[in-house]
Amino acid sequence: MSKLLQKAFEELGTKEIPGEEHNRHIVNYAKDAGFDFVNDDETPWCSIFVNWCTRQVGLPQTEKANARSWMQAGTKTGDPQPGDVVVFWRESIHSWKGHVGIFMGFNKAGDKVFCLGGNQNDSVSIAAYDAGEVLGFRRLEKEESTRLPGPLLRNGDQGDEVIRLQKLLNRFDCPCGDPDGIFGPKTADALKLFQANNNLSIDGIYGNETRDRMEALLQE
Numbered sequence: 001m002s003k004l005l006q007k008a009f010e011e012l013g014t015k016e017i018p019g020e021e022h023n024r025h026i027v028n029y030a031k032d033a034g035f036d037f038v039n040d041d042e043t044p045w046c047s048i049f050v051n052w053c054t055r056q057v058g059l060p061q062t063e064k065a066n067a068r069s070w071m072q073a074g075t076k077t078g079d080p081q082p083g084d085v086v087v088f089w090r091e092s093i094h095s096w097k098g099h100v101g102i103f104m105g106f107n108k109a110g111d112k113v114f115c116l117g118g119n120q121n122d123s124v125s126i127a128a129y130d131a132g133e134v135l136g137f138r139r140l141e142k143e144e145s146t147r148l149p150g151p152l153l154r155n156g157d158q159g160d161e162v163i164r165l166q167k168l169l170n171r172f173d174c175p176c177g178d179p180d181g182i183f184g185p186k187t188a189d190a191l192k193l194f195q196a197n198n199n200l201s202i203d204g205i206y207g208n209e210t211r212d213r214m215e216a217l218l219q220e
Helices: 003-009 024-032 046-056 067-072 160-171 185-197 208-218
Strands: 085-089 098-106 112-120 123-130 134-139
Touching: 003 046, 003 098, 003 112, 024 046, 046 067, 046 098, 046 112, 067 085, 067 098, 067 134, 085 112, 098 123, 160 185, 185 208
Parallel strands: none
Antiparallel strands: 085 098, 085 134, 098 112, 112 123
């Protein structure tokens, strides 16, 4: 069993308290995961719970309370295994709403997805969701010690150094999609966003100035 799934299993049965009282254990999921603004057990907490679990086992967090933020975490997988993260749309595929949990498996027909998560029937529980509502499966891996890619990288470049750059851009909230090692328009736009956010020359090229700023942010 994956460490992430095991950690979530340990929390099975944790429930919200009806009424004005709040389950301090659920509130502490939020506090421990960095969501200091949450002081109750009624704020939607599915993403908070996954953030808490991943933090406990040393996997990457999104540090965001919205479920769809997990679509930028880890790497996309079309062959989900127990312990991967699964993200669902809610109400409409085009809305901002969603749900996130830890994948456990499919039913025999393949039209239901079982996941272990928080805020499922107001508790940490195992629930089944329609497979047609899956936005994506994400595989989380422990972050390697960060090595900045060496400049110079620009539109048209390919390879492992581009993958490193793409992972860093996603980490700095400048989404460029799943790292594929191809420096195309999406990576260039994400890099320009990073440069704009950090008062750098906006040229969409990964050079010394951009590298130095990323290095400084990683050391903060």
